[in-house]
Amino acid sequence: MRNPQSAIENPKSRAMLLAALYIAQEQYGWLNPEAIRRVADRLNLTEGQVRSTASFYTLFKLEPQGRYRIQVCEGLSCYLVGGAEPMMDFISKKLKIKPGETTPDGKFTLEVVECLAACDLAPALKVNDELYGQMTAEKIDALLEELRNV
Amino acid sequence: MFEPILTRNIHRPNSEKIATYLAHGGYAAVKLALTKTPDELIEMVKRSGLRGRGGAGFPAGVKWGYMPKGAGIQKFVAVNTDEGEPGTFKDREIVERDPHQVIEGVIIAAYAVGASRAYVYIRGEFFLGVKRWIKAIADAYEYGFLGRNILGSGFDLDMSVHRGAGAYICGEETAMLESLEGKRGNPRLKPPYPAQAGLFGLPTLVHNIETLACIPHIVERGPEWFASIGTAESKGPKIFSVSGHVNRPGNYELPLGVTLREIIYEHAGGIRGGRELKAVIPGGASTPMLTASQIDVPMAYETLKAAGSELGTGAIVVLDVTTCMVETARRLTKFFAHESCGRCTPCRIGSQRLYETLDRIESGKGTMDDIDRAVELARGIDGITFCPMGAMLVNPARSAIQHFRPEFEYHILNKHCLVCKSKERNYG
Numbered sequence: 001m002r003n004p005q006s007a008i009e010n011p012k013s014r015a016m017l018l019a020a021l022y023i024a025q026e027q028y029g030w031l032n033p034e035a036i037r038r039v040a041d042r043l044n045l046t047e048g049q050v051r052s053t054a055s056f057y058t059l060f061k062l063e064p065q066g067r068y069r070i071q072v073c074e075g076l077s078c079y080l081v082g083g084a085e086p087m088m089d090f091i092s093k094k095l096k097i098k099p100g101e102t103t104p105d106g107k108f109t110l111e112v113v114e115c116l117a118a119c120d121l122a123p124a125l126k127v128n129d130e131l132y133g134q135m136t137a138e139k140i141d142a143l144l145e146e147l148r149n150v
Numbered sequence: 151m152f153e154p155i156l157t158r159n160i161h162r163p164n165s166e167k168i169a170t171y172l173a174h175g176g177y178a179a180v181k182l183a184l185t186k187t188p189d190e191l192i193e194m195v196k197r198s199g200l201r202g203r204g205g206a207g208f209p210a211g212v213k214w215g216y217m218p219k220g221a222g223i224q225k226f227v228a229v230n231t232d233e234g235e236p237g238t239f240k241d242r243e244i245v246e247r248d249p250h251q252v253i254e255g256v257i258i259a260a261y262a263v264g265a266s267r268a269y270v271y272i273r274g275e276f277f278l279g280v281k282r283w284i285k286a287i288a289d290a291y292e293y294g295f296l297g298r299n300i301l302g303s304g305f306d307l308d309m310s311v312h313r314g315a316g317a318y319i320c321g322e323e324t325a326m327l328e329s330l331e332g333k334r335g336n337p338r339l340k341p342p343y344p345a346q347a348g349l350f351g352l353p354t355l356v357h358n359i360e361t362l363a364c365i366p367h368i369v370e371r372g373p374e375w376f377a378s379i380g381t382a383e384s385k386g387p388k389i390f391s392v393s394g395h396v397n398r399p400g401n402y403e404l405p406l407g408v409t410l411r412e413i414i415y416e417h418a419g420g421i422r423g424g425r426e427l428k429a430v431i432p433g434g435a436s437t438p439m440l441t442a443s444q445i446d447v448p449m450a451y452e453t454l455k456a457a458g459s460e461l462g463t464g465a466i467v468v469l470d471v472t473t474c475m476v477e478t479a480r481r482l483t484k485f486f487a488h489e490s491c492g493r494c495t496p497c498r499i500g501s502q503r504l505y506e507t508l509d510r511i512e513s514g515k516g517t518m519d520d521i522d523r524a525v526e527l528a529r530g531i532d533g534i535t536f537c538p539m540g541a542m543l544v545n546p547a548r549s550a551i552q553h554f555r556p557e558f559e560y561h562i563l564n565k566h567c568l569v570c571k572s573k574e575r576n577y578g
Contacts, residue, residue: 012350017332018315056334056491057315059274075236076435076481077393077467114318114485115236115435116275119393119467120400129277 013043017053021060030061058113066102066109068147070095071126075115083123083135088112090137091125094144107148155387156363157403160247166282168289171250177295179366183258184303191262191369198373199385200365204230204321204358205434205462206538207451216345217263218353225265226354227256228344229362230326231272231279234318236435236485238465240389241359243401245272245279248363249286253309255362257295258369260307263355267308271326274314283311318489322539323356325491336493337537360389380406384450384461392418394468395425406461407453410445414468425470429553433462435482436542438549439469459549474567475557479550480508486543497540500531504547511558514565521558525551 020043024035031054040050054060070091074084088110092098095108102109118124121133132143159165159174171177183191196211217225229252233241244252256268270287272280287309290296298306312330314320320329324338327349348354364386368376377385384406390413393399397419404413410430414420421427427442432449437460440447447457454461469478487501504527510516511524528544535541551558560568 014332015330015350018313018329021315022313053332053334057274057317059314059316074481075485076431076478077237077399079477079481080394080467080469080473114488115234115238117233117239117242117273119237119239119391119465122393122399126275131278 014045016043017045017050018057021050021054025060030063030065032064064102064106067107068127069109069111071111071113071116072099073114073116073118073122073124073126074112075119075122077115077119078123081122083125087123087125087135087140091140091144094140152387152404154403155367156244156251156360156389157248157401159251160243165247166249166286168250168286168293171248172293176250177254177293179369180254180257180295181301183261183369184301184305186369188262188264191258194368194373195262195365196373198364198368198376199380199383200361200368200376201384201451202358203360203364203388203464205235205436205460207461210357210361210364213345213355213357214259214263216343217265217355218346219264221264223264224267224352225263226349226352227260227263227265227268228323228327228330228349228354228356229256229268229270229359230321230323230356231270231276231359232314232317232321232326233273233276233463234321234489235463235465236482237391237393237431237467238434238463239391239393240401240464241273242276242279243389244359244363245276246282249279249283250290251363251366252359253286253290253295255365256309257300257307258365259355259357259362261303261305263353265355266306268310269330269349270309270311271320271330272311272313274316280311280313287311317491318485319491319537319539322537325537326356327354334491336491337539339536381448381450381453383452388449388461388464390449391463391465392468393466395422395470395473396420396468397422404449407448407450409448410440410466413449413466414445418466418468421468421470423470425472427468428471428473429469429475429478431465431467431469431546433460434465435467435485436539436545437462438545439478439553441553472569474512474569475550475554476508476512476561476567477570479547480505480512482546483508483543486546490540490543494536494540496531497535497537497543500527501540501543503527504531504544508547511561512567514561516558516562518559518562520562521551521555524548 020039028035040047072088099112124133164170192214200210201207317335319325320335325335329335344354344356388406389403402417429439431439451461483505487505490497492498507524528548
């Protein structure tokens, strides 16, 4: 039995929610209903509490994701040096998907992100947790090629 | 030539390792601090003139003094490394390359205010930083700088890392506390301030990571030395993140009070392609922009305020003459509209309406009324939002219109951009 009051009585258990969501996301690839349910059970929270919190944070994914999440920064500093939309368009054409979509083979998800705090390395993008800076068309081609062949 | 203080270690090989830190005098300040009384340390930080480096610039020593005294109360220190202000990348550098300097600062702060536990909240995107901090904290335990009876002093402190999950608003201190408690990052109403009722309702000292990095140096070299750097109201060194149209983007540690001109032209190598400067955002995306004629302003809390802007996080975005100011305002406002936590109406709806207005002007569909509408929206949002971040969101649009109004008018009258014309960027 889940007790919604328990999170109030035991704040330390609730405090584990973000860490638990990271673990669940790593296991399932995204926060599917089963992942949400298991986190709720383990921390004695309601599924609503877990889903509400997860949906607040952009790094928690409530939809299936590709194996490689390509996150293109559209911040001001990246835009100023030729990144952002032109870079997104370039990758979008290469992968034949729009931002927010995943390739049919499940390999790539393309995503717009806000400033990655890598303005010194602009234009920047991330693949999963890895940061790539000072990107050019050639470097993007090489990176996509490498990821395709993994 | 200013000798780096906060960034003196970051270019050494293996700078993130405890052995490197110890080899260059690390943790000597903790040993010294533990021989002093908590009140002596609070007094030192007050005398140093150190002000918060996260954006608000509140005097650090005063904050320490607000923490309730007495051993009977459980107290916390929370380290804010949820760096998300566009243009800012100083915390990323410290997090990844010199965690021990900050751990040392946290130990001293915790000892001074009587906290038994420290939480380090690191932006979720800083994956490398999180990994390095987990290792750094484990090493600090092993060497006896954390845990029970630190260096035989009888003082106990535990520390753990918490990974954020992608929310700009969690850089606001009370939103960060909510997030640490495992909740949505909605800011809390102040007062009570975190020093009175912070994490789990208990007194909590919250500082930006750069503020805490200053502490070991103040203890070791003395508050008078620290206060000898800088201007009348802005003391000590500051890490300036410089990006945009400069030849050498990067972090530059300089004394507060250095002019914007010196940073741009001497340290960051001037404007790319030798082009002319147009405008500068001096303290991160939420601070009002300055024009090229204002760059002799010293980078200090009081002087930037007098110039109509803020020191903010000290993140400088340099815009040359090829930059469209309408697009700059549109893009930054889009960011704030996206990152609004949605709690209060002026920020949630206001940011969206402001963005739509700017987007209309930028795409050549605006009318002359839209400029006044943007100004009116900014006036309506400012001052009535739940948290300070809401009020700051109007700054890009308001300052761009204030300084570059003819450019907005040109967009509306000609349905294309004044500066982008050479790139044949015409709109329907």
